[in-house]
Amino acid sequence: MKNTLFKSSLLALAGLSTLSAEQLDIEKDELKLGFIKLTDCAPLVIAKEKGFFDEEGLSVEVIAQPNWKQLLDNVINGELDGAHMLSGQPLAATIGFGTKAHIVTAYTLDLNGNGITVSNAVWEQMQENDPKLAVDQPPHPITADSLVPVVEGKLSEGEKLQMGMVFPVSTHNYEIRYWLASAGIHPGMYTSQDIKGFTDAQVELSVTPPPQMPATLESGNISGYCVGEPWNQQAVSKGIGVPVTTNYDIWKNNPEKVFGVTKQWSEENPETHTAVVKALIRAGKWLDATDESGAFLNREEACRLLSKPNYVGADYDVLKNSMTGHFFFQRSDKREMPEFNVFFKDHASYPWYSDGIWFLTQMRRWGQITEAKPASWYHETAKSVYLPDVYKAAAKHLLEEGHITESDIPWDSDGYKTATSDFIDGISYDAKKPISYINSHKIGLKDPAELDNQ
Amino acid sequence: MANKSIDTIKYGLLRIIDVSGFTIFDPVVRLLFGEEPAKQTSKILKYIVIPTIFLFVCIWLWASIAPTHKTKSGQVPTPSQVIETVETNYRQYEREQEKKTAFLTTGSERDAQIKAAKERLKSLEEESKAAQSELTKVEESSLTEIENNLAPFKKEIEAIAAKLKTLTSSAKTEQTALADAIAAGTAKPETLIQAIADFETQKEALTEKRSELNKQLTEAREDPDALKAARLRANAVANEIQHTNSVIDHYEKKNREYQVNELMTKADAAAALASSSKDPKDILKAAKDQVRNTKKIEDVQEREYAPTSTVFWHQIKRSIFTVFVGFVIAAVIAIPIGMMCGLNRIAMACFTPIISIFKPVSPVVWLLIFQIIVGAFFPDPENHPLFVLSSTLPFIQDLGVNPAMVFSACTVAMCAVWPALVNTALAVSSIEQDHLNVARVLKLGFFDRLFKIIIPSSLPLVFAGLRISLGVGWMVLIAAEALSSSDGLGKFVWDEYQNGSSFSFANIIMACFIVGIIGFFLDRLMICLQRLVSFDEDGATV
Numbered sequence: 001m002k003n004t005l006f007k008s009s010l011l012a013l014a015g016l017s018t019l020s021a022e023q024l025d026i027e028k029d030e031l032k033l034g035f036i037k038l039t040d041c042a043p044l045v046i047a048k049e050k051g052f053f054d055e056e057g058l059s060v061e062v063i064a065q066p067n068w069k070q071l072l073d074n075v076i077n078g079e080l081d082g083a084h085m086l087s088g089q090p091l092a093a094t095i096g097f098g099t100k101a102h103i104v105t106a107y108t109l110d111l112n113g114n115g116i117t118v119s120n121a122v123w124e125q126m127q128e129n130d131p132k133l134a135v136d137q138p139p140h141p142i143t144a145d146s147l148v149p150v151v152e153g154k155l156s157e158g159e160k161l162q163m164g165m166v167f168p169v170s171t172h173n174y175e176i177r178y179w180l181a182s183a184g185i186h187p188g189m190y191t192s193q194d195i196k197g198f199t200d201a202q203v204e205l206s207v208t209p210p211p212q213m214p215a216t217l218e219s220g221n222i223s224g225y226c227v228g229e230p231w232n233q234q235a236v237s238k239g240i241g242v243p244v245t246t247n248y249d250i251w252k253n254n255p256e257k258v259f260g261v262t263k264q265w266s267e268e269n270p271e272t273h274t275a276v277v278k279a280l281i282r283a284g285k286w287l288d289a290t291d292e293s294g295a296f297l298n299r300e301e302a303c304r305l306l307s308k309p310n311y312v313g314a315d316y317d318v319l320k321n322s323m324t325g326h327f328f329f330q331r332s333d334k335r336e337m338p339e340f341n342v343f344f345k346d347h348a349s350y351p352w353y354s355d356g357i358w359f360l361t362q363m364r365r366w367g368q369i370t371e372a373k374p375a376s377w378y379h380e381t382a383k384s385v386y387l388p389d390v391y392k393a394a395a396k397h398l399l400e401e402g403h404i405t406e407s408d409i410p411w412d413s414d415g416y417k418t419a420t421s422d423f424i425d426g427i428s429y430d431a432k433k434p435i436s437y438i439n440s441h442k443i444g445l446k447d448p449a450e451l452d453n454q
Numbered sequence: 455m456a457n458k459s460i461d462t463i464k465y466g467l468l469r470i471i472d473v474s475g476f477t478i479f480d481p482v483v484r485l486l487f488g489e490e491p492a493k494q495t496s497k498i499l500k501y502i503v504i505p506t507i508f509l510f511v512c513i514w515l516w517a518s519i520a521p522t523h524k525t526k527s528g529q530v531p532t533p534s535q536v537i538e539t540v541e542t543n544y545r546q547y548e549r550e551q552e553k554k555t556a557f558l559t560t561g562s563e564r565d566a567q568i569k570a571a572k573e574r575l576k577s578l579e580e581e582s583k584a585a586q587s588e589l590t591k592v593e594e595s596s597l598t599e600i601e602n603n604l605a606p607f608k609k610e611i612e613a614i615a616a617k618l619k620t621l622t623s624s625a626k627t628e629q630t631a632l633a634d635a636i637a638a639g640t641a642k643p644e645t646l647i648q649a650i651a652d653f654e655t656q657k658e659a660l661t662e663k664r665s666e667l668n669k670q671l672t673e674a675r676e677d678p679d680a681l682k683a684a685r686l687r688a689n690a691v692a693n694e695i696q697h698t699n700s701v702i703d704h705y706e707k708k709n710r711e712y713q714v715n716e717l718m719t720k721a722d723a724a725a726a727l728a729s730s731s732k733d734p735k736d737i738l739k740a741a742k743d744q745v746r747n748t749k750k751i752e753d754v755q756e757r758e759y760a761p762t763s764t765v766f767w768h769q770i771k772r773s774i775f776t777v778f779v780g781f782v783i784a785a786v787i788a789i790p791i792g793m794m795c796g797l798n799r800i801a802m803a804c805f806t807p808i809i810s811i812f813k814p815v816s817p818v819v820w821l822l823i824f825q826i827i828v829g830a831f832f833p834d835p836e837n838h839p840l841f842v843l844s845s846t847l848p849f850i851q852d853l854g855v856n857p858a859m860v861f862s863a864c865t866v867a868m869c870a871v872w873p874a875l876v877n878t879a880l881a882v883s884s885i886e887q888d889h890l891n892v893a894r895v896l897k898l899g900f901f902d903r904l905f906k907i908i909i910p911s912s913l914p915l916v917f918a919g920l921r922i923s924l925g926v927g928w929m930v931l932i933a934a935e936a937l938s939s940s941d942g943l944g945k946f947v948w949d950e951y952q953n954g955s956s957f958s959f960a961n962i963i964m965a966c967f968i969v970g971i972i973g974f975f976l977d978r979l980m981i982c983l984q985r986l987v988s989f990d991e992d993g994a995t996v
Binding site: 025029037049051054057059061064065066070077078079120124128209211212214215234238239301304305307308309310312313314315316317318330331332 | 528546661665669672673675685689692693696700703707708746750753757760762763829832833834835836856858937939948949950951953954955956958961
């Protein structure tokens with residue numbers, strides 16, 4: 001009886017991946033993971049829905065959280081085991097900007113995936129300032145240069161242009177700041193007294209949870225925002241705003257979200273952590289799988305899953321835009337953007353120290369880190385938060401089980417990406433020299449150069 | 455004799471109607487038993503038929519106004535769209551049930567079900583192909599349609615651009631000529647200023663017109679309704695396919711029995727290896743594996759299906775449970791304190807400032823306060839005895855009691871406590887002095903006085919207060935759940951708002967009706983209780 005059953009189930013399994021030869025000795029098999037309604041939570045959703053968690057012997061519940069603060073609090077107080085986090089969150093929590101707790105990450109969920117959207121009124125003014133933009137498909141990248149007169153016009157009326165971002169330590173905050181500052185617009189500094197970051201601001205950036213961005217833009221409280229998908233495409237489909245640029249243009253292949261857990265949790269459940277990362281790596285690889293012509297194999301199915309109301313819940317057609325590699329900048333301006341969301345390829349999911357250091361340099365640049373720190377501090381902090389060893393351990397298991405290939409993982413890397421100048425303003429970033437990078441920006445704090453050698 | 459039993463039934467029914475507060479059905483019952491048909495018919499006409507017609511008129515108004523009111527966030531859903539979302543939501547519940555059955559099915563039944571599901575999948579795939587080809591057709595035709603619609607706007611915009619160009623160049627020549635003339639002394643400076651001002655107004659008018667046209671152009675680019683409908687159809691089939699695939703998955707590799715079998719074969723293999731191998735290392739490893747597998751098999755055997763929470767019936771049940779927990783907390787606090795205040799003027803004076811200050815505070819503030827205070831009691835929610843206990847109790851275990859639920863319930867209690875408290879105090883302090891005098895004459899002890907006189911005579915008002923409390927609690931709960939993301943109807947509404955899909959608006963309106971209907975029945979429940987403890991017959995009608 002048992003034997004026949006086994007045979008039939010084996011038949012059912014044929015064609016699917018084989019079960020791992022040796023399962024990890026997980027400490028905890030029922031997990032609760034939190035996420036925010038954004039397309040880049042996809043690896044978590046896929047790992048659950050495609051059974052990658054199940055295959056690791058994990059029974060996982062994936063729960064939507066109302067905002068980034070609550071998500072972080074729930075991870076810290078133990079209600080959640082881990083969560084989809086902004087790259088800056090584990091770093092900021094660890095150094096004690098905002099809620100203090102040692103959070104670590106062993107997996108980068110995705111690269112890119114954000115856009116900056118401005119209201120129709122601002123877009124019209126930008127078009128007037130720069131006639132090149134007044135066509136159906138304006139040339140890219142669009143810098144904030146044409147926004148300067150709008151900001152100045154507002155200032156002369158005694159007002160400041162209001163824009164939205166999703167969290168003080170979010171990628172979005174640093175990206176919209178980068179974009180504005182690269183055109184000479186001052187987005188404001190954080191100081192120990194001013195935790196809203198309005199000091200000296202020409203444009204005031206305030207926090208709004210991602211799903212509420214389009215509604216806030218429509219109500220006129222803000223004139224633009226920087227947010228992840230699908231909330232830029234939503235603005236286009238509802239006709240309330242125009243995405244002017246994506247973070248792919250601001251910094252090509254920038255790190256976006258990570259999978260964060262508390263250090264304590266990671267230490268108490270090392271094997272579980274590895275098992276979760278294993279499932280996530282498989283999910284990432286599944287999401288980025290392409291056929292020979294480079295077309296995504298699984299993204300449509302992923303969109304279908306994400307559009308369920310308990311996950312992202314937005315319309316399938318809206319989600320599909322950016323996920324399947326194209327992006328509507330206006331209704332008339334649809335462009336191919338195959339790398340709008342990168343989940344796995346080119347070692348995207350590896351927890352690079354250099355990514356962490358970039359966020360730390362931005363925190364220092366805008367005054368969130370209130371005192372000058374030596375370069376060694378940047379390296380140590382990044383190393384206390386990013387855990388490539390867990391990632392590599394998980395990858396090793398997957399390699400043995402045949403789910404990934406040798407070249408998928410940067411086995412011998414020291415954790416630093418090579419220096420790059422793929423930024424909108426062409427400034428070069430070398431993670432080995434964080435202080436000179438901070439000093440290379442026109443707007444922002446400057447630190448004594450000799451700190452780079454300490 | 456027969457008459458008498460009919461009367462018993464009749465008055466029994468009337469009593470039920472009276473107690474439950476549905477007195478509008480009173481004439482229906484009387485009419486059925488043939489009591490004064492003319493009078494009852496007129497009552498039915500006045501209090502049942504006319505209100506029903508009024509309701510239908512309201513629905514008709516909604517149905518006819520909704521489609522004309524478009525916002526950027528979407529159209530106001532019509533009643534039929536709302537009914538459709540009820541169906542969709544119910545379908546989601548059914549889908550979860552299907553997956554659950556699939557997860558638990560065993561033996562030959564499983565094989566049969568897999569076969570059936572695969573057949574269903576085949577027919578669905580054909581349906582999907584048809585829907586897809588239909589969609590591409592509609593897409594193509596709507597593309598040309600949009601292009602055609604756009605053409606006149608584009609032409610006009612181009613014309614305006616050309617006009618602007620000529621205007622600018624002619625104005626430029628005119629202005630330079632005038633400036634030259636002024637320099638030569640043949641013209642007055644005012645004419646130049648006038649010319650420039652004229653040019654500016656003309657230019658402004660043209661740009662304004664252009665931006666108006668641009669707006670219309672963007673609107674004209676919106677997908678036509680036929681395309682939207684075709685997309686919806688294609689998506690519905692695709693969703694069903696995905697669901698069927700997932701059900702098959704739950705019959706196959708996610709099935710509990712299958713997982714157990716899988717582990718058992720592994721355990722057997724390990725056992726075989728342990729007994730046959732000569733290498734001590736292998737033996738050790740195999741033995742370890744065996745222990746591990748046995749434990750795992752036990753775990754998997756006990757594993758339950760982890761359902762996705764759906765509004766039917768999980769979220770509804772959880773909300774009702776939370777509101778009752780909060781309500782009980784409120785009642786337990788309010789009634790004793792209220793009685794104390796009613797009996798003792800000093801106690802009343804002590805509590806008055808507290809009541810007056812905290813009564814008007816918004817539930818949102820209470821929620822944030824409780825989130826911090828209550829959170830401190832549960833440093834490790836997983837192992838806290840309260841939650842461990844609640845996960846073993848019948849009925850409650852499925853609801854998933856967690857700190858979020860506790861502080862939602864506390865918020866409900868904090869807001870619901872006031873009406874009950876104030877009413878109890880009022881009820882106790884307004885007990886007739888004669889009753890108390892009788893107690894004094896009889897030399898009743900405190901507890902006798904409390905249980906024989908004070909509680910019985912204050913009960914109707916106390917219950918009136920509790921009824922208001924439950925109403926307030928229910929209202930507050932939805933807000934508390936939305937904010938704390940404690941699973942329930944409030945979270946459903948909030949999630950839908952955040953989802954921003956084309957169904958969200960209809961879902962929110964559906965939730966509005968569900969909340970209203972449940973609130974109505976909770977209120978009726980309290981009326982029943984109130985009626986049961988009242989002495990006077992019509993002291994507590996609506």
